[in-house]
Amino acid sequence: MLVFSGDGLVKGSVQLSRHFKLSTLVVGLTVVAFGTSAPELFVSVKAAYNGVPDLAIGNVVGSNIANIGLILGLVAIFMPISIVNRSILRDWIVMMVASLMLVYAVLNGNIGFFEGLIFVSFLVLYIGGSIYNSKRKKKLQKSFLSPTMVIWKALLYVVVAIVGLYFGADLLVAGAREIAVTWGVSDRVIGVSLVAFGTSVPELVTSMVAMFRKGNDISVGNIIGSNIFNIWAVLGATSLITPLPINDLNNVVFDIVISLAFAVLLLVFMIPLRKGVISRWKGGVLFALYIVYIFFIFQIK
Numbered sequence: 468m469l470v471f472s473g474d475g476l477v478k479g480s481v482q483l484s485r486h487f488k489l490s491t492l493v494v495g496l497t498v499v500a501f502g503t504s505a506p507e508l509f510v511s512v513k514a515a516y517n518g519v520p521d522l523a524i525g526n527v528v529g530s531n532i533a534n535i536g537l538i539l540g541l542v543a544i545f546m547p548i549s550i551v552n553r554s555i556l557r558d559w560i561v562m563m564v565a566s567l568m569l570v571y572a573v574l575n576g577n578i579g580f581f582e583g584l585i586f587v588s589f590l591v592l593y594i595g596g597s598i599y600n601s602k603r604k605k606k607l608q609k610s611f612l613s614p615t616m617v618i619w620k621a622l623l624y625v626v627v628a629i630v631g632l633y634f635g636a637d638l639l640v641a642g643a644r645e646i647a648v649t650w651g652v653s654d655r656v657i658g659v660s661l662v663a664f665g666t667s668v669p670e671l672v673t674s675m676v677a678m679f680r681k682g683n684d685i686s687v688g689n690i691i692g693s694n695i696f697n698i699w700a701v702l703g704a705t706s707l708i709t710p711l712p713i714n715d716l717n718n719v720v721f722d723i724v725i726s727l728a729f730a731v732l733l734l735v736f737m738i739p740l741r742k743g744v745i746s747r748w749k750g751g752v753l754f755a756l757y758i759v760y761i762f763f764i765f766q767i768k
Contacts, residue, residue: 469506469639472631473669477502478616479624485614486621503689504696505628506666509636511705514658517640520711521719524578525658526666527701528722531566531694532659533667535729536757539690542674543750548687550743558691559734561593565698566730570723578702578711586703593695639665655715656764659722687737687745694730725760729753 480502507530514523542548568589572582614621639662647657670693705711713719732753737743 468635470668472628475628479621482616482621503669508701509632513636515709521655522658525655526662527697529659529663530667531726534690538671540750540754543745548745550737578706583703583706586699590699
């Protein structure tokens with residue numbers, strides 16, 4: 468339900484943006500990025516409201532780890548990923564800044580309204596800066612595409628997708644809690660593993676499609692953009708609605724450190740940025756390290 472709803476939200480929103488003559492750049496930075504992060508948002512908000520903040524935070528951090536280790540790893544194993552856009556370095560730096568801001572918020576013991584406001588503000592600045600930078604480099608242009616769907620159908624896609632995301636998130640959170648109780652593991656472990664994988668499927672689908680269409684560079688850009696949105700948009704919006712207390716500080720910090728380690732390893736694997744290649748063996752390393760991480764957290768529970 469989350470997969471199809473996330474896909475439907477992207478399709479409907481893209482068609483609406485075409486009806487309103489928005490450029491492909493704006494659509495990519497807002498509609499598509501938000502659409503692929505929508506499952507994380509709905510699940511995190513639902514988990515927070517259900518009194519499971521560890522699952523909400525674990526979902527976001529686990530998704531960021533899965534995006535690099537699992538998704539990019541698998542994509543690279545099937546087809547090496549060429550790095551041709553140096554702007555990826557700028558986005559990578561933004562991702563690291565967002566991650567370090569999350570560390571600071573977590574160490575304070577609570578991600579509240581104030582932290583959420585800062586996260587969302589930085590997201591707005593990031594999107595605005597990206598659009599301005601593209602205009603300055605004359606890359607924005609009038610890249611308007613004609614809609615291929617009538618407006619009422621596009622609206623229907625969006626509405627049905629939002630309803631599907633709501634109920635899908637409700638089912639995933641409820642099921643995840645039952646699994647945590649049955650297996651005798653913490654909400655945080657389920658959040659960074661099963662729930663994170665479930666909400667990362669849209670990114671996996673997007674990256675696989677990009678791979679088969681030979682648009683390899685979009686796989687890396689999509690993953691980094693999604694990780695930024697997961698922290699600033701998902702946790703930002705969730706904490707604006709309801710505070711996220713940190714109940715398991717040591718393990719949450721451990722998970723964030725792991726996500727930072729995967730991000731650093733990704734940068735190393737992308738060098739040199741203009742002619743870098745995430746080869747099959749690099750993908751194998753990322754995927755293997757992800758499996759080791761998942762095995763480890765289930766051992767310590």
